[in-house]
Amino acid sequence: MRRRIIKTSANARIPHLGSCLSCVELLTALYWKELQISSDAPNDPERDRFVLSKGHGAPVLFQILAERGFFPVKKLDEFGQPGSVFHEHPPKPGYIPGVEAATGSLGHGLPMALGMAIAQRIQGVDARCYALLSDGECNEGSIWEAAMFAAGQQIENLTAIIDYNKWQATGRSQEIMSLDPLSAKWEDFGWHVQEIDGHDFVEITNAFCLAKAEKTKPSVIVAHTIKGKGVSFMEDDNNWHYRTPNQNELASALEELNVYS
Amino acid sequence: MRNAFAKAMTDLARERSDVCLLSGDIGNRMFDLYKEVAPERFLNCGIAEANMMSMASGMALSGLRPVVYTITPFTTTRCLEQIRIGVAYHEAPVVIVGTGSGLSYAELGATHHSLEDIAILRSIPNLHICAPADSLELVVHLRDAITQAIPTYIRIGKKGEPDLHQESTILGIGKAHLLQSGKKFLLLGVGPILSEALTASENLRRRGIDLAVASVGTIKPLDHEFLLRMVDEGYDNWISLEEHHRIGGLGSSLLEWLADNCINSVRLRRMGIKDHFVHHLGGQSYVRGSEGLNADSIIELLESI
Structure with missing residues (x-):
């Protein structure tokens, strides 16, 4: 997965590579272990819904949707090409099967997923909604509006996952908006909170199980991650928020990942 | 007009199981009857319009027909990006109703005047913009918007407006x-x-x-x-x-x-x-x-x- 994402970034000049590499395990676990969805029926009204609230992680989402059979992997060859729907952020539903919401402007995805979770409750649909947020996204006031409303209404079929890689676009997330103590904030806002290693599949899948078991509160999984995870010279280096790899860097990254192109 | 709105919403909620009403902490007793008819489809969203608008778009994308209601500046310019992206770009069938439009709340000052909303919202694709002249036209617009499932902004007055139409x-x-x-x-x-x-x-x-x-x-x-x-x-x-x-x-x-x-x-x-x-x-x-x-x-x- 990382190999494909890095190659896409290099070939199509798509940035946010560090932000993509930090959420690979989270999205992989979601799409292969957790979400009750089917590529044969992407619009099934009884499906689970996932909103990539951190829309700049789109390259991971597109890769995963292709691998899960929502569209042919070959379609991703057009990533970044003029006229393609595969660019830096997910477009609105209807253009790429499996995409539930257009995101990219931060702070919209969680409230939209909350609306979808409320709809499931109203319609009597036994399904869940998930949203993946970045830590920088928690700067947005709308996230905390949604947090308060979801807790107030006890929307227990909603799980938020925070890709807590400790960076935002131009600096440390803690230094810019004093994010810590992040878990305590969500707890004080009335959510069921779990802190996990966001690169450990066992911890991720266990957290999803516990979130589902909570029947009175919305759940948040604060997933500690490393921006640029998997490539030594990208890890925890925020330059990879904007940079795309040149050919030498691409070769080095692929070599580190032990997969030769 | 707002009383006519409350009555029309109650009728619509009775007729259709997909109609939902989201209020930005206004309306006090106005929606009592609605709440009797469809308590699970009334959401007091508090004073948090950005979240209210995005939630409405999420609900609409899930097959519901949410109607968002609060004082005009707060249901339009306050949450403009949520309208632009969540509602209009997604073509989510949300009906946005602004009450106290124009100078209806003249004495409340510039914070409560809405004199730019048409200009701003009509530049957004996919969004219908209505400004009914009276309660009769309002009810027709509201029913149309819900039936046609097109994102629609309806700009209404407050109370006591005379009926002008047949x-x-x-x-x-x-x-x-x-x-x-x-x-x-x-x-x-x-x-x-x-x-x-x-x-x-x-x-x-x-x-x-x-x-x-x-x-x-x-x-x-x-x-x-x-x-x-x-x-x-x-x-x-x-x-x-x-x-x-x-x-x-x-x-x-x-x-x-x-x-x-x-x-x-x-x-x-x-x-x-x-x-x-x-x-x-x-x-x-x-x-x-x-x-x-x-x-x-x-x-x-x-x-x-």
């Missing part, structure tokens, strides 16, 4: 019609301020000037056929009237329409709020007068032509 004359979203026929002079207006135009029309008739008055109802899309018919019928002096800034509202829409259709035979004069915030306050009637938007101002303009 129920049978209202054709729905995208349809304008004459409230008063006349000759040569045609006033095209939106919203409850049309009552000023009808008063002016009555006075002018006694002075030998026949002013026709039309309720445009929908600013986007404009009723192309109706406007062409007015041109064909020889109305060549048009006046637009709106409780909104002159920049970007109905008058601007009509100017664009005339230009885009190469119609040179019509002279349009625009009545609206000047390019300023209103500081010297009073009731709605007082401010309409001080801003040159009441019946006397219309009469004065017509007599000067």
Whole structure:
């Protein structure tokens, strides 16, 4: 997965590579272990819904949707090409099967997923909604509006996952908006909170199980991650928020990942 | 108008299991009956309009028909990006209802005036913009918006607005019609301020000037056929009237329409709020007068032509 994402970034000049590499395990676990969805029926009204609230992680989402059979992997060859729907952020539903919401402007995805979770409750649909947020996204006031409303209404079929890689676009997330103590904030806002290693599949899948078991509160999984995870010279280096790899860097990254192109 | 809105919502909630009402912590006892009919489909979303609008788009994408309701500035400009992306870009069938539009809350000051909402929202693709003149037109617009499942903004007044229409004359979203026929002079207006135009029309008739008055109802899309018919019928002096800034509202829409259709035979004069915030306050009637938007101002303009 990382190999494909890095190659896409290099070939199509798509940035946010560090932000993509930090959420690979989270999205992989979601799409292969957790979400009750089917590529044969992407619009099934009884499906689970996932909103990539951190829309700049789109390259991971597109890769995963292709691998899960929502569209042919070959379609991703057009990533970044003029006229393609595969660019830096997910477009609105209807253009790429499996995409539930257009995101990219931060702070919209969680409230939209909350609306979808409320709809499931109203319609009597036994399904869940998930949203993946970045830590920088928690700067947005709308996230905390949604947090308060979801807790107030006890929307227990909603799980938020925070890709807590400790960076935002131009600096440390803690230094810019004093994010810590992040878990305590969500707890004080009335959510069921779990802190996990966001690169450990066992911890991720266990957290999803516990979130589902909570029947009175919305759940948040604060997933500690490393921006640029998997490539030594990208890890925890925020330059990879904007940079795309040149050919030498691409070769080095692929070599580190032990997969030769 | 807001009482008519509450009643129409109650009827719609009774008729359709997908209709939901999201309120931004206003309405107090107004929705008691609605809540009896559909308690699980009433959400008091608190004073958090950004979240309310995004939630509504999520609900609409899941097959519901949410109607978002609060005071106009807060359900429009306060959460503009949530409208632009969540509602309009997604083509999510959300109905956005702003109450107390224009100068309805004149005495509450500039924070509660909504004089830019049409200009701003009509620049957003996929969004219908309605400004019903009275409760009768409001109910038709609301039903249409929910039935047609098109993202729609409905700009309404507050309370006590007189009914100006005959129920049978209202054709729905995208349809304008004459409230008063006349000759040569045609006033095209939106919203409850049309009552000023009808008063002016009555006075002018006694002075030998026949002013026709039309309720445009929908600013986007404009009723192309109706406007062409007015041109064909020889109305060549048009006046637009709106409780909104002159920049970007109905008058601007009509100017664009005339230009885009190469119609040179019509002279349009625009009545609206000047390019300023209103500081010297009073009731709605007082401010309409001080801003040159009441019946006397219309009469004065017509007599000067």
